[in-house]
Amino acid sequence: MNKIPILYLNSILIASIQTELTDEEVLSFQSELLTKNNNLLTKGVIIDVSTLDVIDSYMAKVLSDLTTMVKLQGSAFLLCGVKPAVSSTLVDMGMMLTKIDTFQSLEKAFNFLTSNDRKYQ
Amino acid sequence: MDKYCLNEIDSVPIKCTQDIVISRQKGRELARKSGFSVSEQTRFATAISEITRNVLTYATEGDCHLFENNLDGYHMVIAQIVDQGPGIDNPKLAMSDGYSTGHGLGLGLPGAKRLVHELNIDSTPGKTIVEIIIKRRVYG
Ligand SMILES: Nc1ncnc2c1ncn2[C@@H]1O[C@H](COP(=O)(O)OP(=O)(O)OP(=O)(O)O)[C@@H](O)[C@H]1O
Numbered sequence: 323m324n325k326i327p328i329l330y331l332n333s334i335l336i337a338s339i340q341t342e343l344t345d346e347e348v349l350s351f352q353s354e355l356l357t358k359n360n361n362l363l364t365k366g367v368i369i370d371v372s373t374l375d376v377i378d379s380y381m382a383k384v385l386s387d388l389t390t391m392v393k394l395q396g397s398a399f400l401l402c403g404v405k406p407a408v409s410s411t412l413v414d415m416g417m418m419l420t421k422i423d424t425f426q427s428l429e430k431a432f433n434f435l436t437s438n439d440r441k442y443q
Numbered sequence: 444m445d446k447y448c449l450n451e452i453d454s455v456p457i458k459c460t461q462d463i464v465i466s467r468q469k470g471r472e473l474a475r476k477s478g479f480s481v482s483e484q485t486r487f488a489t490a491i492s493e494i495t496r497n498v499l500t501y502a503t504e505g506d507c508h509l510f511e512n513n514l515d516g517y518h519m520v521i522a523q524i525v526d527q528g529p530g531i532d533n534p535k536l537a538m539s540d541g542y543s544t545g546h547g548l549g550l551g552l553p554g555a556k557r558l559v560h561e562l563n564i565d566s567t568p569g570k571t572i573v574e575i576i577i578k579r580r581v582y583g
Pocket residue numbers: 379493497498500501502526528529530531532537538542543544545546547548549550551552553571
């Protein structure tokens with residue numbers, strides 16, 4: 323059962339991960355997100371992690387896989403709010419999440435997707 | 444690994460993935476209470492997450508013990524993750540980036556080592572202890 327609310331606004335799916343999830347919970351979140359994205363034909367998906375204290379290699383891999391899957395579905399995938407301690411931890415671990423488009427805040431990510439001059443189509 | 448007299452603060456049984464979350468939260472909280480920075484708390488918690496996940500992947504179950512210790516002017520927080528599984532065949536190889544006997548990226552152990560001040564492996568078939576330590580200098 324997925325316990326992260328997934329909101330739909332202006333053709334965009336938004337989810338904020340605010341509690342630490344078990345591996346199984348991460349996978350149910352992933353599967354619900356992909357199903358919703360497929361049904362709604364969105365412009366993009368934004369995942370906010372601004373209150374998440376730990377992103378370990380498992381979570382990092384799921385986020386990286388999600389990027390690929392959401393892009394294959396024809397939508398943009400944006401991650402926002404990675405805490406400084408989390409980003410330095412990921413780099414030191416050797417998890418280079420270079421293929422994920424990241425933004426400093428939910429607002430910036432949202433504005434990017436809704437503005438007309440964005441590079442995504 | 445029994446070189447110091449350790450003060451055990453907490454212990455978490457590792458049986459399911461929820462216990463990974465509990466272990467790292469308790470580790471983080473202990474690091475916070477012991478005066479470590481947010482960055483050090485995060486690194487310690489992430490290392491615990493990697494090593495406790497290995498227990499579920501390679502050994503079915505185990506325990507995560509948390510200790511505090513003062514030694515030679517350092518305050519340390521220690522996590523010992525113990526399991527009764529098959530053991531780590533070649534600890535040296537297991538510590539190299541990209542080495543995995545499973546389907547992982549092989550970043551768990553070497554990555555965790557880069558996040559803490561010390562990582563020690565003591566493994567034989569039937570008993571594996573992975574110990575991670577963060578320390579900070581105390582004055583006075
Ligand atoms: N508790 C353990 N018991 C037995 N073998 C282990 C244990 N922990 C690690 N190993 C061995 O060490 C190898 C390396 O572990 P490491 O965590 O670095 O990588 P991984 O678990 O294979 O992949 P990743 O953690 O990146 O998903 C494992 O593939 C496994 O063979």
